[in-house]
Amino acid sequence: MGASNLVVYVPPLLFNIVAVTFFCLWRAGLTPSWHWAAGFAQTALGFVLSTFSLHALFDAFSSGMVFIGAAYCYGSGLMIHFGARRHRVARRGLVVVYTPILAYLVFIEQSLVWQLFLTDAAFAVLLGIAVVTVVPRASRRIDIGLVAASTVVVFDSVLRTTFFTFFTESSDQLGDFANSAYNLAVHISTITVCMIFPFTALGAIVSKAIERHRDDAEKDHLTGLANHRGFEKAIERTFGNSTPSGTALVFDIDHFKQVNDTFGHATGDRTIVLLAEVLRQTVGASGHIARTGGEEFVAYLPGASPSDGLAVGNLVRVSFEHADWARLGMDRAVTVSAGAAPVTEGPQALDTAFGLADRALYAAKSTGRNKVVSSEHSALADAATRNIISAIPAPRLAASS
8 A cells, every 4th residue: 555545544533533532521521612523523524535435526515515614613612712702603604605606616617626725715714713813812822822723724725725726737527636636735734734733722622621620629619719729829829938028818707607597598698709799899909819718708918018908908898888788688787807917028927927817807806896906906905805816726827738
């Protein structure tokens, strides 16, 4: 068997393997889109039709529809991966226009040259629309690689069809396609260049699935804030092992058990979500916030002085108390207490500060609630409060293992 004969079997085999791989990823929930599997399966089928001829007219029309279907699926897969607008009307309109023109060229004109030109041009346009759409959204290296590989596929189609249509003398008989130089060129370019595309897509999808699962492990699903682990990881990614000075705050909803017992757990959840939203609006991008468990939240304000930290804590407290509680189905306001402590620079400084803030929170709870108590201020200075604080053995935020 000659080398050229061996070449024709490689693309359908490779694309079938890739299609099965993407199908398994979709079934496992690692990718939200089945379009990748469908696109690669259709590409494999297209190569099979060009290798094992049944009838010239059937082969030409079927392979044209299969390859254009593959281009549509690739485009959908790309845009779903990047969360971009899918331009369904424009792309489906192109397929609708393409189909009768393909039928005319195959069944009426029976022109191999123009059938190939039409299919490759439409393939390039369909995939090109997706590439242009997702370019602004590609930020990760693997995603940039996927866009680059997709662009290579588009240019491969354009250059090949332009060269063979306008710069070579090729047979125009549909039955001559299987043994044509064009068919051999398609197989060679697919093996040498275009196989970068499926493997880059595979890498991008697996990488995104890993990041998604990592984010899920670091996120509180009720509020959308970071959880305890996510908070620590975010601080570590931002500042490394040495955090800058600032203020640490710990918040806890007052009498939360009574909220659940009186109004139900659904209302309790909405109360937690409301505090999370108040923290987002108050702290914003200037700090880091997290829900660390139950009705407790923490905030770290880099660069904030103790007085600034107290001001932020009180703004959260007042905003929460004066929220529209009737909208939540409650006939009275719920309050929140907070403890604040300064953060000094250096390793483990944040853990120490949260330990102090946690004790200050306990003092706020023990001296009337609905207040913000600082570890440095006079509210902690009276003897009774000092005794309360000294009785608390351990902070709630421990250093990560």
